[in-house]
Amino acid sequence: MTGRFSLIPILILTMACRNEPDPDETGDPWTEDDTGVEEEPEGETVYTIEEDVTWAEDITIGGVWYVAEGATLTILEGVNVKFLPSAGLVVDGVILTQGTAENPVRFYDSSSLSGANYGVSVGGTGDQSVLSYSAFEGVGLRIEGAASTGITGATFADATLSLYSRDAPFAVDSCSFTDNERDNQTALLSRGVPQVTVVNSVFDGTGNAIQFDGVRDDATLEVSDSTFNNVYRAALVGSIGEYAHRATFSNVQVTRAATQAIAVYRTNATMTGVTVNNTLSHGIYGDPSSHINISDSSITNSGNICLHALGSLEASGLTVSTCESSGIYGGEDGATLTGVTVTGTEAYGIYSGGEMSVSDSVVTDARNHGIYGAYGDLTVENVEVRDVLGSAIYAFRGNLTASHVTVQTVEGHGVYVHSRDLTISESTISDVRTNAIYAYRGDIYVLPDGDGVSITNIDSSAIYANDGNITAENVTIEGIRNHAIYAYFGNATVYDTSINDVLGNGIYAYRGNMTAGSPSAPVSIENIDGIGLYAYNGTLTADTVSILNPRSYGVYGAYGDMTLNAVDVVSPGTHGIYNQYGTFTATSVEVIEPLHAGIYVYVGDNAVMDDITVRDAGTEGVYAYRTPLTLSNANISGSDLRGVYGYGVDISVSDAIVSNSLDRGIYVYNGDAILERVQIIDETSGAEPAAGSHGVDVRGYLLASELTVDGATNHGVYTESGDIAYATLANNGDRGILFYGNDPSTLVYSDITDNGSYGVQGTTTGDNLTDIAYNNITGNQFYGAYYVRLVDSCYIADNDDEVGADLTEDGALDGELDTRGTQVYNVDAVTNPQSSAVSGTGA
Known part of the structure; x- marks a missing residue:
């Protein structure tokens, strides 16, 4: 020395x-x-x-x-x-x-x-x-x-x-720090230095490996190509104070930390190639004043949240796994995540307290929600979420936009928004224990982009808006244990959608309006245990909709108007179409084999139906209960009760065929009827009755033109009174026509032939004001005319086993039904009898 x-x-x-x-x-x-x-x-x-x-x-x-x-x-x-x-x-x-x-x-x-x-x-x-x-x-x-x-x-x-x-600046290069653990001793402590660089260094068995506070704005810590093993904390950067810091970590490995691996305070931190494994607390922590940008890194086996960024966060190429709490937790300043994989978390897979975007990422095996955004908009694209115990994707008080999303095996909801709106497109959701797509106090928009949205095997509803509206297009729904689409206190608008195998209703709007289908975007509903289309306390509009095998109603509307066009219902478990307390309009509608009525309107303002087909209804083909009915261009066949039934209401039927009803063809109780160009006939190949009882039964006034009843089991026409012209009433089991009331009635220019009893009969008690003129009445089993007031210019022949025409001409209109002939009986007067058929009669 x-x-x-x-x-x-x-x-x-x-x-x-x-x-x-x-x-x-x-x-x-x-x-x-x-x-x-x-x-x-x-x-x-x-x-x-x-x-x-x-x-x-x-x-x-x-x-x-x-x-x-x-x-x-x-x-x-x-x-x-x-x-x-x-x-x-x-x-x-x-x-x-x-x-x-x-x-x-x-x-x-x-x-x-x-x-x-x-x-x-x-x-x-x-x-x-x-x-x-x-x-x-x-x-x-x-x-x-x-x-x-x-x-x-x-x-x-x-x-x-x-x-x-x-x-x-100060540089630490190729240094080694060991054995500081017993006193929780800091290995590298820096305070008041503007920039510290640590490269190629090793920290093993230390307390805080690096503790850095520059005590000035923009103080910077740079750590690269270094390893940390069995430390209390690899790096603690910044402070709660007034100074903003920067930190960069690249190619850093941390194994076993007694608290967080890296903690930053009021720091803009960039991390690349960072590996964190086995921490007793958070893997990486940033306080609310920090921003973390992490890429191509991994965090595994954390005792709390793997990545806890309470400020703002950007992450790409990050893998997070086996976290005792959440995988990634972003703060209210927002998070942007790309190419992230999160698996094995005890709480949320990904959480953000502000606006968040997640793309090209995978979240699996989370014991709470897979992706959860609160108090900010959430955007999810090209993301897969599987095997989570909460909801797959959940936005609380922020709008949710999801596209190209795959959700599978979820105990909560598939995609869920609370108090805001949800937009989803080109996604697949399957094996969800509650609802696939759910909005609480928000609207749902399912966009028609690309291949659309596929929803399968859902334990509750496929699409459900509680106190919100639903607009859905290009959707495939199958295997649903509640409703397929359900708007509660909201409107439902659905196009280009296929629904199959549903235990609840197909499309259901409760206290809201429904619009389903269009010619270019039809809707099909098949094999459901509930109702195909159901609107309660709202209007229902359907165009180009097919409903097959619903175990309840095909279409049901209550307390609202219903408008249907090009709607087919096959094999419903009760009525094919039912509407109550509203106006009903239907065109090009077909109902096949309903268990009860084909179309049933109940106490509505008005019902207008055109181009209607009902086949093999279990009760009535068309039933109007206290609802005025206008029916045109209809084919009603094979009804187990009445083909058309109006109760307590007037009806108008034109250009219709009603065939093979087991009871009456057309029945109006306590109401009037207008029939034009209506046929009650047998359309089977086995000569079945056109109607199992009367062909037409009107317990009121009947105005009929070009009416045909051929082959009814009982009367062809049974009415209290009426004016009938150009009718054909033939081959009926009892009377051709019976007027049972005392109001004036007429039958003109009609063919009444080959009926099993009288051809024409009026009332036998009280005033008889039935007049018949210019009719052909032939081949009937009993008298051609029986109890009528005036028989004028009629051809009455071959009735009551007589041969040839009855040419009796007698009596005056004095109210005494005392004129008789060979084929007329109890008639007031017979004038101008015809010896040959009257031309231009019948339909």
Whole structure:
């Protein structure tokens, strides 16, 4: 050893080795009043080096050794510097350690007690000190001010590297930090340095591996190509205070951390190629004032949230797995996630407290929601969510937009929005235990883009809006255990949709309006246990809709108007179409094999039907209960009761065929009827009755033109009164026509032939005001005319087993039905009998 030093009793400030408590995530991560120095007890021995000195041999330091300003201490490679208890080396001049990788300079503590010495403290100016390949064992190193630009190849065992109060960057290169764990000792502590770079370094068994606070805006920590193993925390950056920091981590590996691997406060942090495995708390943490941008990284086996970013977050190419809480947690400043994989979380897969975008990502095996956004809009694209115990995708008080989404095996809802709107397109949802798509107090828009939306195997409803509207197009729905599409207190608009195998209703609007189908975007509903289309307390409009095998109604509307066009209902379990308390309009409607009525309108304002087909109804083909009915261009066949039934209402039927009803063909109870060009006939190949009872039964007034009843089991026409012209009433089992009331009635220019009893009969009690004229009445089993007032210009022949025409002409209109002929009986008067058929009669 060369040079000169002196012994001077002096009080100096030296660096202390402190234990660092774990910072609270919402409090200051730095201990209060941590200046990094403490006053040495009075009476310490101080050795002052005032000139250049070189240590070429091992040396033991007792007391405090002080390198004064202007002096240089050089320590050659392989020299061991031993520190006795309370010893320290303080440099205000220059220190040069000239160790090599194979033969470092070694500073070590003679005591087994950690922190028994004051370590090495380097100050000075001009960045002249150089510390190369030095080993610090139980001896801390403090570098302050403009002492040095960096340290290379150093090893720290049970020792701390402390950096303070510097205005220029500092580099830590190829250093090793070990064995600080027992006292929770920080390995690298930097405070008041604008930029610290850590490269190619190893931290093993330390407390906080790196603790950095620049105490100024834009202070920057850069860590790259470094590993951290069995640490309390790999890096703690920034503070709750006023200063904004920056941090960069690249190619960093953290294995086993007692709290978070990386925690940043008020920091803009960029992380690339970071691997975090096995932390007792969060994998990576950012406070509400921080922004984290992480890419091509992985976080696994975290005891809390794997990535907890309470500020803003950008992530790409990130893999997160096995998290004891959520996988990724973003704060209210928003999150953008691309190419993220999250699996095995005990809470949410992905959570954000603000606006969030997730794309090209996969979330699996979450014990709560897969993706959850709160108080901000959520956009999800090209995302797969599987095997979650909550909802797959859930937005709370933020709009949700989802496209190209795959959802499978979910215990909650598939896609769920609360108090905002939901838009989804080109997605697949399957195996969901509650609703596939659900909006609470929000609207749902299913867009027709691309291949549309496919929903299968859902335990509740496929699409459900509670207090909101539904607009859906290009949707395939199958295997639903509740309703396929359900708008509760909202409107439902559905186009180009296929629904199959549903235990509830097909499309259901409760206290809202429904629109289903169009010629270019039809709707098909098949094999449902409920109602095909159901609107309660709202209008129902359907165009180009087919409903096959509903176990309840095909179409049901209550307390609202119904308009149907090109609607087919096949094999419904009750009425094919039912509407009550509203106006009903139907065109081009077909109902096949309903268990009850084909079309049933109940206490409505009006019912207008055109181009209607009903076949094989279990009760009535068309039933109007206290609802005025206009029916045209209809074919009603094979009804088990009446073909057309009006109860307590007037009806008008034109251009219709009603065939093979097991009861009446047309029945009006307590109402009037207008029939034009109506046929009650047999359309089977087996000569079945046209009607099982009367062909036409009107318990009121009948106005009929070109009416045909051929082959009814009982009367062809049975009416209280009426005016009938150009009718054909033939082959009926009983009378051709019976007027049973006392109001004036007429039958003109009609053919009444081959009926099983009388051809024409009027009332037998009270006033008889039935007049018949210019009719052909032939071949009837009994009298051609029976109990009528006037028979004028009729051809009555071959009735009552007589041969030829009855040419009786007798009587006056005096109210006495006392005129009789061979084929007329109890007639008031017969005038101008015809000897041959009257031309131009019948239909």
